[in-house]
Amino acid sequence: PSEGLFHIIKAMFKDAWSQKTKQASTLITNTQNQIGKVDKQIEQLLDRIVDASSPSVISTYERRIEKLERDKLIIAEKLHTHTQPQHTFDEMFELAITFLSKPQKLWASGKIQLQHLVLKLVFADRLAYCRNEGLRTPKTTIPFSMLGAISGKKEEMVIAQGFEPWTY
Numbered sequence: 001p002s003e004g005l006f007h008i009i010k011a012m013f014k015d016a017w018s019q020k021t022k023q024a025s026t027l028i029t030n031t032q033n034q035i036g037k038v039d040k041q042i043e044q045l046l047d048r049i050v051d052a053s054s055p056s057v058i059s060t061y062e063r064r065i066e067k068l069e070r071d072k073l074i075i076a077e078k079l080h081t082h083t084q085p086q087h088t089f090d091e092m093f094e095l096a097i098t099f100l101s102k103p104q105k106l107w108a109s110g111k112i113q114l115q116h117l118v119l120k121l122v123f124a125d126r127l128a129y130c131r132n133e134g135l136r137t138p139k140t141t142i143p144f145s146m147l148g149a150i151s152g153k154k155e156e157m158v159i160a161q162g163f164e165p166w167t168y
Contacts, residue, residue, distance in 0.1 A: 010093060017089045031079040038072045100143055 042065055049061045099106065103122055106114045119127075122144060128136035139145075 006097070010097075013093055014089055017092075028079060031075055034075050035072060035079070038068050038075065042068050042072075 045061050045065050045068070049058055049065075052058050052061065099121070103118050107118045109115075122140060124139040124141050127138050130136055
């Protein structure tokens with residue numbers, strides 16, 4: 001992308017990053033509040049158990065406490081999975097732009113795992129081959145499709161002649 005487009009894209013992604021960060025912090029706060037509510041319910045049931053004298057009522061309270069403990073573990077797992085990102089925006093954006101600007105660098109490394117990764121990141125589907133017509137025009141992933149549409153250039157993946165020998 002051009003320099004101006006690069007700055008616009010960076011601003012857009014930075015805004016989206018900050019929105020996601022705010023959503024994550026709100027979700028963490030809500031999850032912590034849910035854990036507090038569950039703890040309060042457990043305390044109330046424990047107080048009722050102390051006052052109860054019937055074994056059937058006590059067993060019902062115990063089952064309810066077990067259910068609340070399971071719910072609390074599920075909520076705590078949600079809290080654990082919605083933590084803040086491990087890297088800064090600038091680190092992640094730099095890595096993504098480096099790949100988007102020159103995916104052939106990874107391809108040229110010669111490592112089969114990286115080449116497989118490039119194929120998965122660049123093309124939306126498997127590369128299609130027609131016996132009579134050769135390689136079909138592949139669908140690219142959303143980032144490459146958007147960059148192609150924004151840049152306004154109409155480029156093709158391969159030239160029409162010279163890719164394969166002519167068959168008669």
